[in-house]
Amino acid sequence: MPEEFFETLSNHATPPVYRFFNGKEWVESASGKTVEIHSPIDDSVVGALQVVTIVEIDAVMTSAKTGQAKWEATPLNQRVKIMHLAADWIRHFEEYLSTLLAKEIGKSMGEAKSEIVRTADLIDYYADEVQSMRGETLDSDNFPGYDKGRIGLIERVAWGTVLAIAPFNYPVNLTASKLAPALLMGNAVVFKPPTQGGISALHLAQAFLKAGVPEGALTCVTGTGSDIGDYLVSHPGIDCITFTGNSDTGEAIAKKAGMKTLVFECGGNNPALVLPDADMNLTAREIIKGAFSYAGQRCTAIKYVLGMPDTLASLQTVIMKQMPELVHMGDPRSPETKLVGPVVSIAAAEHIQSLIGETVKAGAKIITGGRRTNAFVEPTILSDVRPEMPAVREEVFGPVVSFITVKDIGEAVGIINASRFGLQASVFTQDEGAGIVVAKQLNVGTVQINGSPQRGPDHFPFLGVKRSGLGVQGVHYSLEEMSRLRPIVINKPR
Ligand code: NAP
Numbered sequence: 001m002p003e004e005f006f007e008t009l010s011n012h013a014t015p016p017v018y019r020f021f022n023g024k025e026w027v028e029s030a031s032g033k034t035v036e037i038h039s040p041i042d043d044s045v046v047g048a049l050q051v052v053t054i055v056e057i058d059a060v061m062t063s064a065k066t067g068q069a070k071w072e073a074t075p076l077n078q079r080v081k082i083m084h085l086a087a088d089w090i091r092h093f094e095e096y097l098s099t100l101l102a103k104e105i106g107k108s109m110g111e112a113k114s115e116i117v118r119t120a121d122l123i124d125y126y127a128d129e130v131q132s133m134r135g136e137t138l139d140s141d142n143f144p145g146y147d148k149g150r151i152g153l154i155e156r157v158a159w160g161t162v163l164a165i166a167p168f169n170y171p172v173n174l175t176a177s178k179l180a181p182a183l184l185m186g187n188a189v190v191f192k193p194p195t196q197g198g199i200s201a202l203h204l205a206q207a208f209l210k211a212g213v214p215e216g217a218l219t220c221v222t223g224t225g226s227d228i229g230d231y232l233v234s235h236p237g238i239d240c241i242t243f244t245g246n247s248d249t250g251e252a253i254a255k256k257a258g259m260k261t262l263v264f265e266c267g268g269n270n271p272a273l274v275l276p277d278a279d280m281n282l283t284a285r286e287i288i289k290g291a292f293s294y295a296g297q298r299c300t301a302i303k304y305v306l307g308m309p310d311t312l313a314s315l316q317t318v319i320m321k322q323m324p325e326l327v328h329m330g331d332p333r334s335p336e337t338k339l340v341g342p343v344v345s346i347a348a349a350e351h352i353q354s355l356i357g358e359t360v361k362a363g364a365k366i367i368t369g370g371r372r373t374n375a376f377v378e379p380t381i382l383s384d385v386r387p388e389m390p391a392v393r394e395e396v397f398g399p400v401v402s403f404i405t406v407k408d409i410g411e412a413v414g415i416i417n418a419s420r421f422g423l424q425a426s427v428f429t430q431d432e433g434a435g436i437v438v439a440k441q442l443n444v445g446t447v448q449i450n451g452s453p454q455r456g457p458d459h460f461p462f463l464g465v466k467r468s469g470l471g472v473q474g475v476h477y478s479l480e481e482m483s484r485l486r487p488i489v490i491n492k493p494r
């Protein structure tokens with residue numbers, strides 16, 4: 001029963017106040033300070049998270065340090081079993097967790113369920129993949145001037161204590177994508193969930209704990225980034241920070257963290273470049289899906305479309321024809337709603353609306369959408385946009401896509417490469433060879449040919465350049481990022 005499994009997480013008051021996990025048990029903070037979480041769908045209260053104190057954070061760090069040493073000494077085959085069990089628990093509670101997630105962050109039930117199932121599959125894949133991680137031996141005489149006098153034994157070991165910070169938009173999946181590789185590689189994890197989405201994320205953490213992650217190896221500290229973020233990221237007990245969130249937050253964390261290993265997934269702001277020979281039906285469908293799924297609140301959402309005048313004109317006609325069939329804004333729990341529910345909060349919706357307004361003021365035109373009711377922003381297409389306008393300069397984390405007309409492909413490549421962001425880009429063309437030629441000129445993490453940007457499949461490398469990230473994710477790569485090399489050199493007596 002989910003009620004029993006998750007019983008210790010909250011005090012069961014109305015609204016429930018969720019506890020933090022100190023390494024041993026779910027407890028109430030001495031701070032007495034809480035933050036209420038409201039559903040973006042109807043503003044109802046989902047629950048409250050506590051703001052932990054500095055003293056409590058210090059105690060968590062001590063618990064992590066002791067726990068880490070024991071956890072790393074636990075045989076890998078046991079760590080693997082625990083991860084598989086956590087994945088099984090998540091699958092077992094799919095309906096319960098999806099319902100909670102849908103309510104807390106305004107995802108449709110379909111999107112919420114796919115996040116839960118993908119999370120369980122991801123944890124299993126990590127647990128399988130970790131068993132193929134190998135050390136190596138190196139001989140010294142390969143390098144000029146050396147004889148066979150040295151042998152290098154190169155092992156992979158844990159960093160120590162990893163601080164994991166997840167965002168609101170995939171609070172379950174992007175928590176698991178941090179916890180599983182860090183734990184499998186033998187680290188202790190101090191987990192700071194997002195505030196919105198934090199209740200779902202704490203439920204995920206419980207699956208790991210109930211599966212057998214032992215004392216101190218996993219702790220969960222709650223509180224807003226502004227309340228506890230600086231103290232956490234600059235804490236000397238932390239060896240590595242794995243973070244997903246906004247580029248501004250990432251930059252602020254990097255400045256405060258000091259000499260810690262940083263693995264960051266930050267803002268996207270992804271372009272789609274449409275070549276004249278593109279299949280317009282496919283391109284329109286991918287752009288609509290890419291721009292408006294989960295109301296555009298995905299780091300891999302398409303934010304702007306580039307093409308020559310005739311290409312953009314025909315694309316726009318096809319998009320407008322397909323929109324009524326593919327997009328319907330509404331309550332994400334309703335089966336009639338397609339792609340666009342609310343954005344995460346009324347404040348976020350107001351911000352999106354102000355970016356649309358500023359872009360229009362700067363000379364852009366609204367093709368469709370542009371209005372807002374509470375947290376619901378209409379799916380919006382802007383034309384006559386230039387790269388320096390707010391809707392392209394900033395990452396608009398909502399259902400807004402801008403059309404930029406270019407004179408040729410070279411200009412489009414220049415615009416994409418001049419962006420401060422560099423997560424992914426799409427190129428649409430029926431000539432895959434031409435797509436590859438363009439792809440090789442783009443300074444972004446990944447180029448998708450004839451598809452919208454996306455993270456999956458989760459074992460592919462996933463990375464951002466410039467303000468979009470540091471390091472590489474994707475199952476094998478994340479396991480590597482969550483560990484370091486430890487060379488031991490045997491010097492033979494001469
Ligand atoms: P956010 O506002 O930057 O928050 C992300 C996380 O950082 C939250 O847990 C937040 O806590 C915490 N945080 C905020 N200030 C902090 C500080 N000073 N120190 C430490 N932690 C702090 O981002 P978001 O709005 O949740 O997520 C959306 C952003 O994430 C978008 O920009 C999106 O593109 C990006 N994203 C990127 C990827 C990727 O793979 N590249 C994937 C998903 C999302 P609170 O919630 O308590 O403020």
